[in-house]
Amino acid sequence: GDSVTQMEGPVTLSEEAFLTINCTYTATGYPSLFWYVQYPGEGLQLLLKATKADDKGSNKGFEATYRKETTSFHLEKGSVQVSDSAVYFCALTTYYGNNRLAFGKGNQVVVIP
């Protein structure tokens, strides 16, 4: 079945540091890929998306490139702020009739001033 794997453990970094969160996937078919962000006590918000190989999704300074050859969709931001502290989820869907989203386990990001 479809699955998403995110790197283990929380990520703690200083303000203005470079952020990378790894995401790899397994899918039967050609998935669309997403990053969602969850701020404390809230639901999920769509951060960015990509639908085909080599597409780059971007939003609020975050970027991720759909790499079919490595089945990856790593999230990056060049200079994080304290307000970026949240949990980040990688997800995919293959649209096979029901639009089910498969989620990774999420990564807690803590940005220290």
Added chain:
Amino acid sequence: DGGITQSPKYLFRKEGQNVTLSCEQNLNHDAMYWYRQDPGQGLRLIYYSQIVNDFQKGDIAEGYSVSREKKESFPLTVTSAQKNPTAFYLCASSPGTGGELAKNIQYFGAGTRLSVL
């Protein structure tokens, strides 16, 4: 404002009790979903509905029930058969399913945190 409203924000369940979580959307979306989130885990799909009066089991449907009598409403009942109900429950909706990406993007409510007394 268009969006997805979940209520209540916090809910407590007693032993042997059924409780119902509300999810309402005014986005005119056809499809709605319920997910369960446990600490350190991703979201797991409980039930989904692609159209009014129809719904399908997700990966962890045991101990839960749903109804979809109106397009805008998709309530989730956590029954007494669910032995470990403590979790954060998220409702989502999408314009449709299948076809182009825009129909498939899921939008989420703010969630309901359920605890057992």
